[in-house]
Amino acid sequence: xxxxxxxxxxxxxxxxxxxxxxxxxxxxxxxxxxxxxxxxxxxxxxxxxxxxxxxxxxxxxxxxxxxxxxxxxxxxxxxxxxxxxxxxxxxxxxxxxxxxxxxxxxxxxxxxxxxxxxxxxxxxxxxxxxxxxxxxxxxxxxxxxxxxxxxxxxxxxxxxxxxxxxxxxxxxxxxxxxxxxxxxxxxxxxxxxxxxxxxxxxxxxxxxxxxxxxxxxxxxxxxxxxxxxxxxxxxxxxxxxxxxxxxxxxxxxxxxxxxxxxxxxxxxxxxxxxxxxxxxxxxxxxx
Numbered sequence: 482x483x484x485x486x487x488x489x490x491x492x493x494x495x496x497x498x499x500x501x502x503x504x505x506x507x508x509x510x511x512x513x514x515x516x517x518x519x520x521x522x523x524x525x526x527x528x529x530x531x532x533x534x535x536x537x538x539x540x541x542x543x544x545x546x547x548x549x550x551x552x553x554x555x556x557x558x559x560x561x562x563x564x565x566x567x568x569x570x571x572x573x574x575x576x577x578x579x580x581x582x583x584x585x586x587x588x589x590x591x592x593x594x595x596x597x598x599x600x601x602x603x604x605x606x607x608x609x610x611x612x613x614x615x616x617x618x619x620x621x622x623x624x625x626x627x628x629x630x631x632x633x634x635x636x637x638x639x640x641x642x643x644x645x646x647x648x649x650x651x652x653x654x655x656x657x658x659x660x661x662x663x664x665x666x667x668x669x670x671x672x673x674x675x676x677x678x679x680x681x682x683x684x685x686x687x688x689x690x691x692x693x694x695x696x697x698x699x700x701x702x703x704x705x706x707x708x709x710x711x712x713x714x715x716x717x718x719x720x721x722x723x724x725x726x727x728x729x730x731x732x733x734x735x736x737x738x739x740x741x742x743x744x745x746x747x748x749x750x751x752x753x754x755x756x757x758x759x760x761x762x763x764x765x766x767x768x
Contacts, residue, residue, distance in 0.1 A: 484573045485609040500565035504599040508572055508592065509558055513551075517584040526550040528579055532571040533557035536564065565603055566610050569596070573605065597652075651738060654745055655679065655721040662686060665752070680715050686752070687711070692759030693752075710751065713744040 512529050516522065527543055530553055534541040537560035544550035561568040569592065576586035589605040596604060603610055662682035666673045671689045673682060687693050687707060695704050720741055 483577060484570045484605060498565045498602065499563050500561075500568050501599040501601055502562060504595050504601050505558060505562060505568065507595045507598070508587075509555065511587045511591065512554070512572070512575075515579065515584060515586055517579075517582075519583055520579070523547045523550045525579060525584065526554045529572070529575040530554040530557050532575040532578075533561055533568070536561045536567040536571040565601055569603060569605070569610055651717075651721050651741060654742055655717060658745055658749060661749070661752075665690065665756070679718050680711065683711060683714050683748075692755045707751075710748045714748065717741055717745055 512526075515525050517525065523544070523546075526547070527550055530544070530550065531541045533554065534557045537557060539557060539560060544553045558568070561571060573589065573592060576588075580586045589608070593604050595601075605611075659679045659682065662679065663673060663677065665671075666677075666682060666685055666689075669686075669690045671685050673685060677685075693707075695707070697703060
């Protein structure tokens, strides 16, 4: 089934979104590796070339040799650089056609991994190209506070809940929370190592930040809950390394990815609330 593309992406009003040339290079490298005992190599390249030509509005003509096909497919792919959704759809549709002939081709998850690697603002979710609010935007730490980064990352992740690749939100949520904890340590003048882990940063905050001292009603019970947060963070870091798009992993399924993200949202919200309560408290009288 061809990849679906919303009308607003197919007929963009104004400037179209270009695709990173490095992402194109990775995908074209994968296309050149496609081999089959059933289909001639030139025919494989011609399939990709025909879809790229259609995406760029060019007329397709079969190349006179394998050598020319290798050159021509790159030419037509480059012609699609200014239209990221068009390139993605052309690549996937060519793979779909070849796959129907029994040829081993890259799947949608492979394409999503490449798009994520180069921060291309599109993903394929349930055979449809989606954009902006439906994927996690790469945090721009130079322009936003760490708090706003993790807040946006977790908010954007909601768009993936219920989709088969909800686990793609894990890495960005982990990155955002990690930056937020390090920022809190810095604000409180808590010394952290250059390579401090997420779990270690949380432990330093719990034991050293004035906002997290458990001088509260039912402190013992709350301490047990906060300790469970530490366990959740440990597990979340393992999931990030072993079951997210941070690396080439087998991803979590939707319910488990959603549970992991919700646990991290709970930690984030607890920290926010503690900091706000601490900031609202009147300063202690030194005399």
